[in-house]
Amino acid sequence: MAGRQLASKWLKTEALLTDPQVAPYIPATESYGGDTLVSMLAEHEMVVIKPIVGTGGNGVIRIQKDGTGYLVTHKRRTVHADTLNSLLQVLGRMKLKRRYMIQQGIHLAKIHGRPLDYRVKVVKERGRWEFRAMLGRLASPGLFVTNICKGGTLLRCRHALRLSLPHINAREKRNEMRRVTRQCISIMESRFPGIGELGFDYGLDNEGKIWILEVNTRPS
Incomplete structure (x- = not known):
């Protein structure tokens, strides 16, 4: 059941931030602009x-x-900006025409240097929500996004957790993702109202903390 679609990442993030139990799982998020870029970089390393x-x-x-400026990565290309002004110039050359949001970056746990996140898919059938998938997504070498359409690799959740964070309890983390x-x-x-399926993208940082990276109403 596909149900209602909602494209705006901002509206979905804003909704989740209203819940005091869920909000701590969401990286700091702002509407993108020059001022918010400066303030976010003052608080976060990435x-x-x-x-x-x-x-x-x-x-x-x-x-x-x-330490000497800023590394700006888009797709497989990384450029260095020495100062905030040069950083803004780099971003200006990218011609960001759409509306953007800016989030605290999360140092995702990795497998052989490749970042990893998790897709949890749920579907509403006959009035009940059912878990349909919980899978790890390993980024293609050289990329920081994990999307399968960008060459990412699917892994069993338990296997991905154990390979990337061998010091944590994989079962507890899976249960926590289900609970959240x-x-x-x-x-x-x-x-x-009217949504019929959801895909939650979770990231675990190097300490094993779970973060909600994104919510999709038309998950693949």
Whole structure:
């Protein structure tokens, strides 16, 4: 059951942030602009800029502080900016025409240097929500986005957790993702009646903390 579609990442993130139990799982998020870029970089070592409406990891930009300036990564290309002004010039040359949001960057756990996240898919059938998939997505070598359409590789969730974070309890993390997913379903269904399927993208950082990276109403 496909149900209602909602393209705006901003509206979905905003809805989840209203819940005090779910909000701690969401990276700091702002509407993108020059001022918010400066303030976010003052607080975070890494930020990610993404289109408010977009799929497949298209248009996503990562900015990291490296001690001598900023590393700006888009697709497989990384350029260095020495100052904030030069960083803004680099971004200006990218001609960001769509509306964007900016989020705290998460240092995702990796397997052989490749970032990893998790897709949890749920579907509403006969009035009940059912878990349909919980899979790891391993980024293609050289990319920081994990989308399968960008060459990412699917892994069994348990296997991915054990390879990337051998010091954590994989079963506990899977159960936590399920629990958070159930909380999010309740919020999303209340705020956006008519949705019939959801795909939650979770990231685990190097300490094993779970983060909600994105929610999709038409998950692949």
